[in-house]
Structure formats: structure tokens, C-alpha cells
């Protein structure tokens with residue numbers, strides 16, 4: 001168990017900054033997820049923390065010790081590599097046992113630990129095989145097992161579930177969260193899958209181009225993204241964005257004009273919008289906040305007419321691309337809405353659900369009150385709640 | 399259908415009830431008669447330039463052929479007469495022992511030295527790698543004649559080695575001849591070993607070594623438990639090659655000592671040469687050569703088996 005601090009950490013490969021001025025505090029026992037698009041420096045950050053890469057500038061602290069120059073083996077870390085890095089000459093069993101063996105941990109306990117980890121990861125029947133004889137997902141589970149067999153100060157996991165099928169991924173996600181609740185080992189977890197990030201992380205760090213854009217709880221990121229990148233990166237399908245014009249009526253009420261309509265904004269939005277310098281903010285609206293007119297709540301005071309250009313039916317709900325003027329917006333529609341492609345559709349939204357960004361800098365210019373996030377938070381909790389049943393039972397349920 | 403799901407619903411390890419088709423399988427390798435036509439030129443070359451001369455040389459070992467004299471032309475098969483001489487030839491048995499020491503010492507020395515150099519150069523900076531690697535490769539490329547002469551000059555009385563040790567009158571070629579020639583052979587094989595091992599070590603994935611580093615494995619543990627097992631087939635093959643190269647390194651010893659002093663460095667190829675051309679007994683020389691061939695073949699068979707390399 002340990003806390004971690006990145007202090008102005010840079011890593012340059014030649015002239016290319018792979019990590020640019022990373023400042024981050026991670027508390028003891030926290031589960032922090034690094035998320036961002038490919039090549040944004042997630043792996044490099046993790047390798048810096050592991051000691052496999054030395055920072056060009058800045059320093060890294062674990063538990064109030066400056067570990068910037070400490071070799072990896074002395075940091076008491078267990079790491080899952082993105083490329084697995086299994087020992088090709090050893091069987092699964094010996095791969096799992098390697099760490100405890102070289103650390104000269106108690107030999108008598110080792111077989112039971114190996115079998116415990118193997119059973120959690122469903123590897124019992126593969127213990128005698130070499131990595132070359134395993135499927136991609138099986139290899140990945142061995143890589144995970146090699147870390148989980150230890151109880152280090154820090155877990156570093158680089159996309160440990162990327163190669164598993166959807167059902168298994170959900171299950172392993174729950175397993176990892178459960179293990180974290182059990183052991184409370186500080187964990188830094190890298191993924192490019194924002195659903196994984198949102199459901200697993202105590203806090204999520206969004207990176208892009210080597211920079212840390214925003215750190216916060218999943219709700220904070222969802223409700224108050226600091227800029228356009230975070231806003232469009234967090235949440236699926238991604239947030240709709242369109243340009244708008246700020247207008248003030250004669251009676252002093254503020255509205256935005258966009259998509260061919262004028263939408264009166266709420267008082268708290270107006271107050272912050274008028275403080276901002278821009279008259280033409282970029283406006284964001286999540287697909288889940290763009291409702292089908294027929295089932296929209298009374299708060300949805302803005303009404304749009306569009307033509308459905310494409311529809312993806314997922315069973316319980318569907319996602320439609322709706323053309324409104326020259327803008328294409330994604331909307332989440334209930335099952336009851338049977339609209340087809342090329343048919344007109346009426347939509348509505350609540351102006352309080354809008355996000356506003358500076359058109360040049362992309363920074364958020366309206367901070368949203370936390371209350372709006374209430375219903376979302378409930379959803380989130382349902383997603384991470386873990387049924388208290390044995391792993392074998394859950395498999396059958398899958 | 400039973401409701402038992404295999405672990406994680408992924409690994410189908412139970413036996414599914416399948417009716418597998420029987421009959422001739424299409425994925426079995428089959429002999430293609432047409433390939434004989436394409437192989438014919440190679441077969442002819444192999445027979446004419448290798449099998450026939452080798453078999454003939456083997457046959458000569460069982461005749462009374464001499465370099466000069468009446469039986470130089472009209473030689474005949476003498477059955478096991480030469481073999482009986484061979485069995486009672488004390489010099490030959492001594493020569494076998496010397497050969498074993500020479501080859502064994504060279505292999506152990508060259509493999510260990512080559513491995514150490516390959517490991518050291520892997521972590522060295524680029525400039526060191528280029529310079530040191532270059533020098534070592536030049537040592538290997540040097541013809542046996544030059545290598546032999548250099549080592550002769552270095553180890554004889556008044557040579558470099560004696561001068562460095564401050565005993566310029568001592569002649570190491572006289573006091574420790576087998577050690578010197580073994581060292582010389584080691585020296586000339588190490589470059590090759592290093593090159594092969596360096597290439598093999600490059601195939602050990604970097605992240606695998608990093609993973610061991612994170613586990614706090616020592617350099618020795620990492621080498622012993624990861625790198626060495628991964629490159630083991632290459633090590634076995636290299637040992638075989640070095641054994642064969644050393645067995646055949648006639649020129650080096652002949653230049654330095656001609657097998658002397660007092661047969662102290664008389665390895666089998668040198669003995670074969672001496673019998674054939676100094677004592678003019680070509681047939682006996684050929685027979686000693688046959689012994690060498692048999693030994694090499696047995697060694698090759700053992701190593702191929704050990705390394706499980708499919709040829």
C-alpha cells in the first residue's frame with residue numbers, strides 16, 4: 001500500500017514528448033485509471049512509475065520517498081504488461097510462481113497461492129502449458145495472474161483486459177474491483193476503453209498528447225468535463241457538439257440560437273455565459289439527453305425536427321443519427337420508437353443538459369451543478385455493484 | 399444438454415461428442431514423385447563429389463597404400479591389419495586424449511567467453527559495441543595461419559607474453575604447449591560464438607526481461623532462468639559447431655607446434671597428417687582420419703538429438 005506522486009514529470013523520446021509535465025497525486029489504496037487515445041503516453045507514464053523508464057525532468061514519489069532513481073525491483077510493484085511479456089520458456093504455473101520464487105517468499109504456501117490465482121482467472125486446466133500454446137485471452141489472464149499472485153505496494157496494469165471477450169471482460173472487471181476492495185492495494189490501471197475507466201476507477205485521469213487533461217471521479221468527468229476533448233471522450237456514444245450564438249432578448253432573458261431554433265437557457269447558465277468572453281460558444285449535448293418527443297419529460301422545453309438518417313437497434317434501445325439542418329446528431333431512443341431511416345422524427349431536450357465550451361480554447365465555460373448528475377450516479381453504482389456470489393455461480397449466470 | 403459450463407465458458411476441455419470423418423487426411427505430408435526430377439542434379443552432385451570420395455577415403459584406410467614405394471600404385475585391401483596396428487598404437491590413444499582436452503577446453507572457453515562478451519555488449523553503449531564487436535570479429539575472421547603465427551610469436555621465448563610477465567626467456571610453447579594451443583583456438587573461435595549468441599539474445603523480448611526486473615530478479619537469475627533457456631537450442635548447436643571446427647583446426651596446431659613437443663599437442667588431424675605424409679603411410683593416415691570421422695558423426699548425432707533441431 002502506498003501513495004504516489006508525479007511531480008512535473010516529462011519523458012522525451014528524442015525530441016518527442018511522450019509525457020509532458022505530468023502532475024498527479026494518488027492516494028493510498030486508490031484505484032486510478034489512465035485513459036486516452038492510442039499513443040497519448042499512458043504506457044510511458046506507467047513505465048516511468050515502474051522505473052523501467054527514467055524521467056527526463058521531474059520526480060516520482062512513492063510513500064514520501066523520491067524513487068526517481070530507484071531500480072524497478074526495489075519499488076515493490078507488480079505490473080501487467082500491455083504485451084503480456086510472459087516468460088516463453090516456462091509453463092503457466094512457473095510463470096505465476098516466478099515472482100514469489102525470486103523474491104524468496106515462503107515456498108510452502110506457493111502451490112496453494114498459484115492454484116488460488118489460477119482458479120480466480122480460470123487457468124487451472126492450463127497450468128502445464130507454455131505461453132505459445134495459449135490463446136490471446138488466456139495469455140492475458142496469465143499476465144494478470146502473475147501480478148495478482150503478489151501483494152505489492154502498487155499494482156500497475158496496462159490494458160489487462162483488452163483481449164478478452166465481452167462477457168469475460170465484464171466478469172474480470174468485477175473481479176478486479178472486488179480484489180481491490182478486498183486488498184486495497186493502490187492501483188494504476190491503463191485502458192483506452194472509457195467504459196472500463198468509468199466503471200472501475202475511483203478517479204479517472206484523461207490524457208491526450210502526453211498531457212494530463214483532467215483528473216476526477218467518473219461523475220465529475222461526466223458532469224463537468226474541463227474541455228471539449230474530455231467531454232467527447234467520456235460517454236458513449238460521444239457527445240454531440242454544434243456551434244451556437246448567444247442572444248439576449250429585450251426582457252433580459254438569455255437564449256442561444258442554433259439548429260434553427262432559439263433555446264432559452266437557465267439562469268445559472270446565463271450568468272456564467274454572460275461572464276465569458278465569447279458570443280459563439282460550442283455547445284454539447286449528450287445522445288442520452290436528446291429525447292424522443294413522445295416520451296420526453298416536461299422539462300424538455302427545446303424541440304427539434306429532423307430526419308433520421310441511420311438507426312442502430314440494440315434491442316433495449318436504439319441510437320439514431322438525426323439530421324437537423326446541416327448538423328447530424330446522435331440520439332438515444334427508447335424501444336417504443338419505431339422510426340426508420342429517412343423518416344422524420346421529433347426530438348426534445350432540456351436546456352439544463354447543455355454543455356458550453358470556448359470555441360478557440362475548447363475549455364468549459366459553464367460549470368454545471370452536481371445535482372444534475374444524480375440520476376447518472378445511480379446508474380453508475382448499479383454498474384459497479386458486485387453480486388456477492390461465488391465466481392463459479394456467476395459464470396453460469398453469464 | 400447438461401448445464402455444466404467449463405471454466406469461464408471459454409476453454410472447451412470436456413470431450414464434445416463429434417463424429418470425426420475418417421479416411422485419407424488431406425493435411426498429411428505426402429511424398430511427391432515429381433520432386434525426384436527436380437532433386438536429380440543435387441543428388442548427382444552429392445554422390446559424385448561427396449559420397450564417392452568419402453567412401454573411397456574410408457576404403458583406403460583398409461589397404462596398404464603408401465606415399466612412395468611399390469604399394470604407392472599397386473595397393474591392395476589388407477582387411478583388419480591396419481585396425482590391429484591402430485588398437486595397439488599407444489601414440490594414437492594418447493592423441494585421442496589430447497584431442498579431447500584440446501576440443502573440450504576450447505569449447506568451454508569459447509562458449510563462456512563468447513556468452514560473457516555477448517551479454518556485456520548487449521548493454522554497452524553503441525560506440526563500445528561497434529569497436530569491441532569489430533575487434534572480436536576480426537580475431538574470428540583471421541585465417542588459422544595468421545592466428546597461429548600471432549600466437550606463436552606471442553608465446554615463444556622472448557615473445558609478447560613472456561615480456562609482459564617479465565620472464566623473457568621462458569618459452570610457453572615448451573612449458574605448457576597444450577594450454578597455449580587451446581587458448582589460441584579458443585581465441586579464434588570466441589568471435590563466432592559471440593556473434594551467434596548476440597543474435598540469439600536479441601530474440602529474447604525486452605519486455606520479458608523488464609518483467610523479470612520488476613520482479614526484482616537478479617541479473618544472474620534472469621540469465622539462468624529466462625535468457626539461457628530461451629536461447630538453449632542455439633547454445634547446443636553452437637557447441638556442436640565449435641567442437642567440429644576445433645576438431646578440424648589442423649592448421650593452427652601444425653603452424654605452432656607440428657604436434658610437438660614430444661606429441662604433447664598431437665591432436666588426431668595432426669597425427670593423421672604426420673602418419674600419411676611424414677611417415678608416408680597414407681593408408682594408416684586415412685584410417686586415423688576415419689576414426690575422426692566416426693567421432694564427429696557420433697557427436698553430431700548426439701547433439702542433433704539433444705537440441706531437437708530438425709534438419
Ligand SMILES: Nc1ncnc2c1ncn2[C@@H]1O[C@H](COP(=O)(O)OP(=O)(O)OP(=O)(O)O)[C@@H](O)[C@H]1O
Pocket residue numbers: 013016017018036037038039040041042043044045082192
Ligand atoms: N521507446 C520509445 N522510443 C520512442 N518513442 C516512443 C517509445 N515508447 C513510446 N514512444 C512514443 O511515445 C508516445 C506515447 O507512447 P505510449 O506507449 O505511452 O502510448 P499509449 O498511450 O500507451 O498508447 P496505446 O494505447 O496505443 O498503448 C507514442 O507517440 C510513442 O510512439
Ligand SMILES: [Mg+2]
Pocket residue numbers: 042043044082158
Ligand atoms: Mg500503451
